[in-house]
Amino acid sequence: MKARTIIGILLIVVGAWKLANLWGIIENDWLWRQPWTAYVAPALLLYVGATTIVDSYRRDPDQWLQRPLPIGDGGKRIYCSVHYGGDEYVYRGEAFHGARLDAFCGGIRMDLREAVITEDEEIDIHTFCGGIELFVPTHVNVVVKSRSFIGGVGNHTTRNADPKAPTLHIVASNFLGGVDIKN
Secondary structure (H helix, E strand, C coil): CCHHHHHHHHHHHHHHHHHHHHCCCCCCCCCCCCHHHCCHHHHHHHHHHHHHHHHHHHCCCCCEEECCCCCCCCCCCEEEEEECCEEEEEEEEEECCCEEEEEECCEEEEEEEEEECCCCEEEEEEEECCEEEEECCCCCEEEEEEEEECCEEEEECCCCCCCCCCEEEEEEEEECCEEEEEC
């Protein structure tokens, strides 16, 4: 864990400690006697702590761990799951035969732009406080079915006019998470 992350966590703990004191959960008035600390200090500590944690992940070049493609079920459908981190899967000429993507408090980036897609395929997505970023080739159509609670799916792909073009069927279930689909 990086020093910035530890500092951010400590600042959030101190801010939450102050709020617990204000709400009467714990008593430590001897520490917070100045009037400006009543609301300014906890808000400032929470803001600085959260910003430090977010910036530590944004600036980290290894945030997306490039993983080999997980081939499962007889070489057909793949299964990718991530918890508290970010994984990236890039197809470079391999055949794509569907996927199941699960993101729990993390993210998955899947690049299918160079994948070989010759027939209709399905991508089953489940997110909880996480996100999925899909890059799809321009020669396929994308159809989205989504069940989202405080989340959603953004389909920013161009529609292919060819009626014989293969279709990617995206079935997404999001809870405090989202999916972004691009070309």
